[in-house]
Amino acid sequence: MKKVGQKIRGAFNTRIGFFILAIALFWLKTWWAYLSKFNLGAKGSVQNLLLMINPIPTAILLFGIALYLTGRKSYIFLMIIDFLTSFWLFANVLYYREFSDFLSINLIKGSGAVSNNLGKSIIGILDPSDFLIFLDVLILVLLLAFKLIRMDIxxxxxxxxxTVSALAVVFFGFNLSFAQHDRSGLLTRTFDNNYIVKYLGLNAYTVYDGVKTANANAAKNNANASDLKSVQAYLKQNQVPLSAEYGGVAKGKNVIIFHLESFQQFLIDFKWDGQEVTPNLNKIYHASDTLSFDNFFNQVGTGKTADAEMMLENSLFGLAEGPAMVQYGTTNTFQAAPAIFNQNGYTSAAFHGDVPSFWNRDNAYKSWGYNYFFSSSYYQQKSDYSIGYGLKDKIFLKDSAQYLQQLPQPFYAKLITVTNHYPYLLDKENQSIAKTDTGDSTVDGYVQTAKYLDQSVGEFMDWLDASGLAKNTMIVFYGDHYGISGNHKKAVAKLLGKDSFNNFDNAQFQRVPLMIHMPGLKGGINHTYGGxxxxxPTLLNLTGIKDTDSIQFGQDLLSPQRNQTVAFRNGDFVSPDYTKVGSTYYNTKSGEIIKDPAAPVKTTLDELTNHVATELSLSDSVITGDLLRFYEPAWFKKVDKTKYSYKKSKALKTLKADANKDTLEKQDGKSTEDLYKTDAPELK
Structure with missing residues (x-):
């Protein structure tokens, strides 16, 4: 036995031996991470085999570079490569845990827009076992440091x-061949990033993402006016008539968009600990003058909130790789809601109690035509006023009232709440409901921050009534994206009282609220599927604003003839009849998998899949190619970004000069801010 040990140690004392040891350790820890840290959904012997071996080809290729160097430099370079690839794996583990996706180059390029607020989230995401990802590096360092293995110079x-490099290429070729056989079109069609990692590995995905990013940059440089024609032809072919019943019912009314952070539809009428979690929103949802939608879905990708804003304001999908607001918000041409409303006599304003650079809003909002952007510098800041991603909602909404009341009417205003944001932390003074008992720390605090958000909405609505603004205002409440990801299936099942929670359930779980509330509006719960x-397009029809031949991929939710196929960013979809998750199709009504569809059903499924893929692709081309720079319709004047400044001193001077006299005169010229009542303990 001793001789065997000496022979093994002697083998590792050679350069090739040490290289093989490094590859073996890296492979084992990566495979372990794939199985324990990600939800890649490998099924069957082929997929599991590919998942097991796919770290090896790229590891051999990268580590093999060290073999071209001489002496100690070879060992040092190998250790550096090992550490860097391990760190990349570690970063992806953390990101995946929260976003169910992998880091992309464009996301990293835009990370400065969100990095200032990620500290608490990262601490909440970390698991002690994550650091085992660096165990192989530590083992190799210790083996060399204590000279249990000696460097072969x-x-x-x-x-x-x-030969080693060639072996890596051949090995990767076999890997790719088997992957393409099991999943045809893996690299040519739009798939979830999970597919790329599952079949080819994380390092291969990184290269794939880099190539896609380079191609996207080239697409903008090569785009021309003719590319817009195919987009226009598609939109014209899929155009549906607007709702005549609701057309112009809110003409001349103020419009307030209430951005409900991470708020999911299941919270409506949900009870915990003997209480309604969201009594104020429940009341609005069921009101006779509220149009509520119970089959309304979030459609965000990796950009989450930024994607939701892109769709809300532009009727363009977010991108598959990173937030479009960050990548293209500064430079692209847009025909966005704020500018459209501006050009129809409205004043536009966005309110957010955080730094203006978050998601590149300070630049994107200028491109979209916002007259005002009230961000962190406009609000009083104290240490206990903020949590996570900005001002607590009660404080934020109360302080926003002073600016909202001054806006010239009619106005288009968006209020972005943040307290109901992961990791769902709330100080004890503001907690008014017990945590749920699923045992999942991510899930259990969710009802506490959701209830706080609901209380904030209730206070704001009371002020709207007291100030007189409610009579002439249409308020739109929408949830921007999911609050609980598909990585918490057990906890969600327990929360909802279900025996299990599968991929189909998770697709249906993407419902978020959409409520349109206005005095005198013919309300009710609408069951149409939309996103x-x-x-x-729904808001423009309600306010009677005509935007003929606009480049918008959405359809009026109130149109009886609308297409009810809801596209998800990864190519999946839901509709009243069918749901697609990955490569699996379900019957939406029963939740059963469609295994061997009859010819007519297969044709329908193929048509729906192609429709979604086409829509996403064309929307991407509008953004990545900046195609709206080539489009100048008669109904829209191009936004001049240089006319907008969000500097506090300049904006407040302009606001004072343009202050809304109607609202102030109703209070004998006095501010309505004193009418705002809040129980926020920080303000007592």
């Missing part, structure tokens, strides 16, 4: 290094 013939992409 003898020269290594270049043909050996070249965030459909909000803008």
């Amino acid at each position: 003898r020269p290594l013939k270049k043909r050996y290094a070249m 965030e992409i459909d909000v803008l």
Whole structure:
């Protein structure tokens, strides 16, 4: 046995031996991470085999570069590569845990827009076992430091290094061939990033993402006016008549968009600990003058809130790789809601109690035509006023009232709440309901922050009534994206009282609220299937604003003839009849998998899949190619970004000059801010 140990140690004392040891350790820890840290959904022997072996080809290729170097430099370079690839795996584990996706180059390019607020989230996401990802690096360092393995500084013939590189390429070729056989069109069609990692590995995905990013940048440089024609032809072919019943019913009314952070539809009428979690929103949802939609879905990708805003304001999908607001918000041409309303006599304003650079809003909002952007500098800041991603909602909404009341009417205003944001933390003074008991820390605090958000909405609505603004205002409440991801299936099942929670259930779980409330509006619960992409055309019809031949991928939610197929960013979809998750199709009504569809059903499924893929692709081309720079319709004047400044001193001076006299005169010229009542303990 001793001789065997000496022979093994002797083998590792060679350069090739140490290289093989490093590959073996890296492979084992990566495979472990795939199985324990990600939800890649490998099914069957082929997929599981590919998942097991796919870390090896790229590891051999990357680590093999060290073999071209001489002496100690070879070992040092190998250790650096090992650490960097391990760190990349570690970063993806953390990101995946929250977003169910992998890091992309464009996301990293835009990370400065969100990095200032990620500290608490990262602490909440970390699991002690995550650091085992660096165990192989530590083992190799210790083996060398204590000279249990000695560096082999003898020269290594270049043909050996070249053979290793060639072996890596051949090995990857076999990997790719088997992957393409099991999943045709893997690299040519739009798939979830999970597919790429499952079949080819994380490092291969990184290269794939880099190539896609480079191609996207080239697409903008090569785009021309003719590319817009195919988009226009598609939109014309799929155009549906607007709702005549609701056309112009809110003409001349103020419009307030209430951005409900991470708020899901299941919270409506949900009870916990003997209480309604959202009594104020429940009341609005069921009111006779509220149009409520119970089959309304979030359609966000990795950009989450930024994607929701892109769809809401532009009726364009977010991108598959990173937030479009960050990547294209500064430079692209848009025909967005704020500018459309501006050009129809409205004043536009956005309110957000955080730094203006978050998601590049300070630049994107200028491109979209917002007259005002009230961000963190406009609000009083104290240490206990903020949590996570900005001002607590009660404080934010109360302080926003002073600016909202001054806006010239009619106005288009968006209020972005943040307290109901992961990791769902709330100080004890503001907690008014017990946590749920699923045992999942991510899920259990969700009802506490949701109830706080609901209380904030109730206070704001009371002020609207007291100030007189409610009589002339249409308020739109919408949830921007899911609050609980599909990585918490057990906890969600327990929360909802279900025996299980599968991929089909998770697709249906993407419902978020959409409520349109206005005195005198003919309300009710509408069961049509729709998503965030459909909000803008719906609002424009309600307010009687005509935007003939607009480049918008949504349809009026109130049109009886609308297409009810809701596209998700990864190519999945839901509709009243069918749901697609990955490569699996379900009957939406029963939730059963459609295994061997009859010819007519298969044709319908193929048509729906192609429709979704086409819609996403064309929307992407509008953004990545900046195609709206080539489009100048008669009904829209191009936004001049230089006319907008969100500097506090300049904006407040303009606001004071344009202050809404109607609202102030109703209070004998006094501010209505004193009418705002809040129980926020921080303000007592």
